[in-house]
Amino acid sequence: MGDADAERPADGAGKRKNHNKYRRDKPWDNEDIDHWKVDEWKPEFMPAPMAEESSFATLFPAYREKYLQEVWPAVTRLLKKEGIACELNLIEGSMTVRTTRKTADPYVILKARDLIKLLARSIPVEQAAKILQDGTECDVIKIGGLVRNKDRFVKRRQRLVGPNGQTLKAIELLTGCYVLVQGNTVAAMGPFKGLKQVRKIIIDCMKNVHPIYNIKELM
Numbered sequence: 001m002g003d004a005d006a007e008r009p010a011d012g013a014g015k016r017k018n019h020n021k022y023r024r025d026k027p028w029d030n031e032d033i034d035h036w037k038v039d040e041w042k043p044e045f046m047p048a049p050m051a052e053e054s055s056f057a058t059l060f061p062a063y064r065e066k067y068l069q070e071v072w073p074a075v076t077r078l079l080k081k082e083g084i085a086c087e088l089n090l091i092e093g094s095m096t097v098r099t100t101r102k103t104a105d106p107y108v109i110l111k112a113r114d115l116i117k118l119l120a121r122s123i124p125v126e127q128a129a130k131i132l133q134d135g136t137e138c139d140v141i142k143i144g145g146l147v148r149n150k151d152r153f154v155k156r157r158q159r160l161v162g163p164n165g166q167t168l169k170a171i172e173l174l175t176g177c178y179v180l181v182q183g184n185t186v187a188a189m190g191p192f193k194g195l196k197q198v199r200k201i202i203i204d205c206m207k208n209v210h211p212i213y214n215i216k217e218l219m
Helices: 002-007 062-081 108-120 125-132 150-161 163-175 192-206 211-218
Strands: 055-059 084-089 094-099 137-142 178-182 185-190
Touching (some): 062 125, 150 178, 150 192, 163 211, 185 192, 192 211
Antiparallel strands (some): 084 094, 178 185
């Protein structure tokens, strides 16, 4: 009797779950839809000014102080067109952006936050200004803590750049992103899809997977 009980399967063990039970057709979702597309913002979408002020601040390293002083008038003019106020504090070593009553696009404050973040990461103002365009986003990938050994970290970081910067150039061409390797971080700018590919290449490289393998997959 005991042997028969031992051979008998437990309750529900022999049943297979039907994972498609609650799935329904989605006629509004098809292959022709571009899920990465960012719809254009129009001023008439928000006729009244925002009720509350939003602001972001970021610190910058001392070696960027001279450059930021030179380009700050250009940054101010750039953000003024978007209705954003900005401030450069040399005593604290910080940059601040905030919304005003002239801000027409509520998302532009996040773009302005990314702009000052990129400027602090040694990206030239001409390139960083492109972040204000629709469809252009940024990603700052921290690579400093991914490899413990310092010599090994330097070698793997150099793999990303490649001889005469050829590997980095290939990554930029295939992903449609601007990539800057600086210290313990990698800053990237471009479309969402490209940023996802760049992040994968960089993380894999720090895990000892040569970038050429991911580059070949993209080709």
